[in-house]
Amino acid sequence: MQDEHVEVSIVIPCLNEADTLATCIRKAGDALERAGVSGEIVVADNGSSDGSQQIAECLGARVVNVAARGYGNALMAGIAAARGRYVIMGDADDSYDFGEAPKFIEKLRQGFDLVQGCRLPAGGGRVMPGAMPWLHRVIGNPMLTFLVRKWFGARIHDVYCGMRGFTKSFYQSLRQHCTGMEFATEMIIRAHLFWGRIAEVPITLHPDGRKAHAPHLKTFRDGWRTLRLYLLFSPRWLFLIPGLALMLGGLIAGVLGLLMVEIVPGVTVSSHTALVGSLAIICGFQALVFSIFTKTLAIASGWLPQDELYQRLYRLLTLERGLLLALAGLGGGLALLFRALYQWWRVDFGPLDYAQTMRYLIPASTFIALSVQTIFSSFFVSVLSVVSKSSDAKKLAESQTRANELARALDYVPVQK
Numbered sequence: 021m022q023d024e025h026v027e028v029s030i031v032i033p034c035l036n037e038a039d040t041l042a043t044c045i046r047k048a049g050d051a052l053e054r055a056g057v058s059g060e061i062v063v064a065d066n067g068s069s070d071g072s073q074q075i076a077e078c079l080g081a082r083v084v085n086v087a088a089r090g091y092g093n094a095l096m097a098g099i100a101a102a103r104g105r106y107v108i109m110g111d112a113d114d115s116y117d118f119g120e121a122p123k124f125i126e127k128l129r130q131g132f133d134l135v136q137g138c139r140l141p142a143g144g145g146r147v148m149p150g151a152m153p154w155l156h157r158v159i160g161n162p163m164l165t166f167l168v169r170k171w172f173g174a175r176i177h178d179v180y181c182g183m184r185g186f187t188k189s190f191y192q193s194l195r196q197h198c199t200g201m202e203f204a205t206e207m208i209i210r211a212h213l214f215w216g217r218i219a220e221v222p223i224t225l226h227p228d229g230r231k232a233h234a235p236h237l238k239t240f241r242d243g244w245r246t247l248r249l250y251l252l253f254s255p256r257w258l259f260l261i262p263g264l265a266l267m268l269g270g271l272i273a274g275v276l277g278l279l280m281v282e283i284v285p286g287v288t289v290s291s292h293t294a295l296v297g298s299l300a301i302i303c304g305f306q307a308l309v310f311s312i313f314t315k316t317l318a319i320a321s322g323w324l325p326q327d328e329l330y331q332r333l334y335r336l337l338t339l340e341r342g343l344l345l346a347l348a349g350l351g352g353g354l355a356l357l358f359r360a361l362y363q364w365w366r367v368d369f370g371p372l373d374y375a376q377t378m379r380y381l382i383p384a385s386t387f388i389a390l391s392v393q394t395i396f397s398s399f400f401v402s403v404l405s406v407v408s409k410s411s412d413a414k415k416l417a418e419s420q421t422r423a424n425e426l427a428r429a430l431d432y433v434p435v436q437k
Contacts, residue, residue, distance in 0.1 A: 028052065028059035028125055029102030029188075030118065031109045033094035035066040035236065038075060040114035040229040045079045048110075048118035055122040063112075064098030066090070070232065072112075091236065092196070092203030099191060107191065110183040114229035115151060123221045124185030133190040133216040136176050136208065137223040140165075143177030144222030151225045153239070156180075160243055167247075168205065171254050174212040176220050179205050180246075183223060190216060195322065201242040202249045209253050213325050255318065259311035266304025273297030274386070278379050291378035298386040305390055309397045316404040334405060342398030346391040353387030356380045 030048045034041060045061055052059040063076040064084045076083050086097040099107055106128045110116040116137070127135040139145040139152070140161065147157060165179040182204055194210040196203060211218055228235060251258040276283065277294030312333070318324040360380040364372055 026058055026060050026104040028057050028106045028108060028121070029062055029099075029104035030059060030121065031062045031064060031095065031098040031102055031107055032081075032112045033064045033066065033091060033098060033109075034068060034072050034076070034112045035094070036068045036070045036072060036233060037112040037230065038068075038070040038072050039231050041072050041075050041112050042079060043114050043229065044110070044112050044116075044118060045076060045081050048121065049080070051119045051121040055125060057122075057125060060103060062098050062102055064094040064101075066094040088199065090199040091201050092199040092206075095203055096196065096199075099188065102188060105188060106185060107188050108183070108185040113235070115226050116183040117224060117226060120183075120221075120223050121185075123223070124183075127219045127221060128185050128187060130219075131217065132219040133187055134207070134211045135185040135219045135221060136178070137181040137183040138176070138178040138220050139181050139223060139225040140178045143220055145178060145181075146222070146224045148224060148226050150227045155239060160239065164205070164243070164246055164250075167250055168208060171250060171257055172209055172212050174208055174218065176208060176218065178220075179208055181223070186211075198249065200245060201237060202245045205246050206249060209249070213253070215325075253324070255311045255314040259307045259314060263304045263307030263311060266300045266307065268304075270297040270300025270302075270304060273300065274382070278382065280375070291375055291382065294378070294382045298382050301386055302389050302393075305393060309393065312397075312401055313404065316401060320404065334401075337398075337401075339398050339402045342394055342401075346394035346398065349387045349391035349394065353384045353391060356384035356387065360384065 030052070032041070032044055032048070037044075041063070045063070048061050052061075061076075061079075061081040062084060063072070063081045064086050065073050065076070066086050066089055073083050073085070082101070084098050084101045086094045088097075095109060099109070106125060108118075108121050108124050110118055120137075124135045124137070137145070139147055140157075141147075142162075152161075161178065161180050165177060168174050168179045169176070184204075184207075186207075190211075191207075194207065194214065194216075196206050196210065198206040208218075210216075273289075274294045274297030277289045277291060277297055280288055280290050282288045312330075315324065315327065315330050316334075319326055319330070357380070360377050363377060363380070
């Protein structure tokens with residue numbers, strides 16, 4: 021619950037950080053005092069066994085015990101317990117200097133919803149010698165930052181920086197789910213997708229001050245989990261673009277194979293190439309359909325915001341139009357199939373010219389397979405659309421109920437239109 025007397029809560033996730041926790045708490049407290057900010061320090065302890073809780077309490081921090089393991093779990097519990105209007109989070113390993121907290125507070129007071137720290141030179145930050153492994157600094161972090169900028173349009177330079185500030189009300193609207201290290205990147209993606217006002221401030225990253233144990237971040241495990249999160253947030257890059265690429269490549273291969281084109285001197289493609297092209301088309305179409313399924317379900321569940329492109333697509337491709345398109349494709353496929361049967365009949369069901377017959381059978385099979393998929397997919401998307409509309413109606417009804425309850429509490433009855 022928010023306390024009007026607390027402007028800023030500094031939340032520090034902790035798991036056996038006795039080496040550095042005291043330093044972090046002192047720096048955070050000094051920063052709040054120098055800035056003249058009413059604040060608190062919250063240590064979200066994830067089951068420390070080295071006395072970290074006692075250290076925090078002795079220095080005046082409020083300890084929140086979090087049973088569920090995970091960086092994201094610790095932060096979610098700590099932020100939920102924070103009483104301030106603004107929240108600043110940072111790790112307990114002394115790699116982030118909480119003395120830089122006033123930079124974040126200033127931006128938050130200017131009206132930004134999320135203020136992201138940047139350690140990399142691309143955004144004006146600085147990495148002290150030995151503070152970040154070469155693999156993270158040169159490959160991992162720049163690559164993942166590039167993807168979040170390219171796929172989601174988030175204009176930041178350091179997606180993995182763990183020091184950031186945000187308004188608690190905005191954070192609550194994001195409804196985050198990730199319980200591990202990808203919690204930080206989920207916040208960036210959601211903040212952009214749900215139209216948050218994002219700012220970035222340069223900071224300095226210092227060497228990890230811990231000596232008792234290695235960093236909690238695991239390079240390849242957490243890198244993969246971050247990439248997986250990107251894909252889950254982007255049906256376009258996970259399904260749509262690969263599907264379109266497969267269909268286009270399959271179409272080109274199929275046409276060249278059916279026409280028996282000599283692509284280079286001495287190399288002529290034929291029915292085998294057309295068959296592989298047909299497989300690519302079917303797989304690509306399946307990926308395309310999954311893109312629509314995923315986007316529809318993600319929007320209905322609130323995982324992703326409304327998308328105008330998909331809304332236009334739903335209005336254009338209704339169930340009836342989908343069925344008519346499928347029936348047309350099915351008719352074309354059956355016509356080609358009967359053409360092949362006719363050729364077989366003409367030779368009294370004897371041996372056939374393989375190359376000639378496959379020119380009918382391959383496109384016939386492709387059309388029929390795509391048509392059957394379209395029929396079932398059209399019905400499934402219609403079911404998802406009905407569920408989505410029912411969900412929206414339920415949310416609207418709940419919102420109206422809450423508004424009426426509030427109105428009755430104020431002895432005011434709204435006019436029903």
